[in-house]
Amino acid sequence: MQSNSKSGSRRSLNSLVSFYSSKMLLISTLFIPFHSISASKSNQQPHFLSNPKLTVVAVDNPSAVFSKDQFQYGFGYDLVKTYAQNLNAELDFKTVPDNATALKLVAQGKVDFAMTTAKQTTIEEKQLTSFSVSCGNFNALTHNSLDTDLNWVFKNAEDQQTSRASGFICDSKMNGRLNQLASFYNRNTVKENEWDRVQDNLTQRLPIYKASFKQSAQRYDIDWHLLAAIGYQESYLKPDSVSPTGVRGLMMLTSNTAQAMGVNNRTDPAQSIQGGAKYFDLMLKKYEHVPAPDRHWFALAAYNMGPGALDSIQNKVQRLGKNPNQWLNVYDYLRNHQSSNARYKQAVTYVTRIRAYLEHIKTTPQLLNI
Structure with missing residues (x-):
């Protein structure tokens, strides 16, 4: 047991440290922007968590959220989703037609906040407050061709809710x-000069196999656009494709995988698509404990490199003290080690390009109407 004099000295020292810490914080607020000062409050329990639900609206755009059919993901969306998890709150996320609608909902107090690309002058005119999702790290956005105007808009700058969100950012x-999140949602995954060739290939070949994609996708409850995007990444939708390692067909199945999936002829496009759909469905089921959209990224990576290889990476991520069931942690490990392992680099390219092809197919009227 320590003496009372030592305890008293420690209390005095702690009081002195606390006094100077509060003074330094007061001084720092005179020079640091609003979005930077609130990080010190980020561990406080805000009053709005008495109702553990976070209501957010956003305008559908490439930097904020991609929201079509079964899919909802994106740089901005994932950031909001992570924030809701940080609060241990249920996320109620909706898209709206435009920035004006989003700002109106904030002003009316119908949502906790909005994710917009509205200009600061417009936000101030409506007497609202906002901060950039980059917290001043605009290079992370510009390097990945994400919109630097993306912001979170709140009704009141003094709310504990606003302070908590700013601190989280x-x-x-x-x-x-x-930076990791921006990297995964890089808009330059497929180079600008490649899209004309991609569009020509899809326009010519997708109509031939669309019925098979839709039939197999329906059988396994998979979005057929995603299945088509996988097929395009695998073979450019060429049923006679073959790799140096012996995988072949439109969905590029190995001999063992084809046999396990009941495929007798890998070069038969209908069989290949059915076998690919069945195998991808197995990968989705393997990661059914992982919430969407991460589940899809895990399944795609496992389809590419094999579930055993991905299990090994998850174990390595866990040994680093990170959650192995969060895609961003696995993606970051793959990206950081891709220079020393070609399979890691291939997996990163595989998942991100399929995501880009999926978005292209779902948002190009010419392809949707074929």
């Missing part, structure tokens, strides 16, 4: 999460 910048 700047914490994400400091711990590297923001």
Whole structure:
């Protein structure tokens, strides 16, 4: 047991440290922007968590959210989803037609906040407050062709809710999460000069196999656009494709996988698509404990490199003290080690390009109407 004099000295020292810490915080607020100062409050329990539901609206755009049919993901969306998880709150996320609608809902107090690309002058005119999702790290956005105007808009700058969110954003910048997320949603995954060739290939070949994609996708409850995107990444929708390692067919199945999936002829496009759909469905079921959209990224990576290889990476991620069931942690490991392992680089390219092809197919009227 320690003496009372030592305890008293420690209390005095703690009081002195607390006094100077509060003074330094007061001084720092005179020079640091609003979105940076609130990080110190990020661990406080805000009053709105008495109702553990976070209601957010956003305008559908490439930097904020891709929201079509069974899919809802994107740089902005994932950032909001992670914030809701940080609060241990249920996320109620909806898209709206335009920034004006989003700002109106904030002003009326019908949502906790909005994710928009509205200009600061417009936000101020409506007497609302906002901060950039980059917390000043605009390079992370510009490097990945994401919109630097993306912001979170709140009704009142003084709300504890606003302070908590601002702190979360700047914490994400400091711990590297923001940069990792921006990297995964890089809009340059497929180069601009490649899209004309992609469009020509899809326009010519997708109509031939669309019925098979839709039939197999319906059988396994998979979005057929995603199945087509996988097929395009695998073979450019060429049923006679073959790799140096012996995988072949439109969905590029190995001999063992084809046999396990009941495929007798890998070069038969209908059989190949059916076998690919069945195998992808097995991968989705393997990761059914992982919430969407991460589940799809895990399933795609496992389809590409094999579930055993992905299990090994998850184990390595876990040994680093990170959650192995969060795609961003696995993606970051793959990306950081891709220079020393070609399979890791291939998996990163595989998942991100399929995501880009999926978006292209779902948002191109010419392809949707064929």
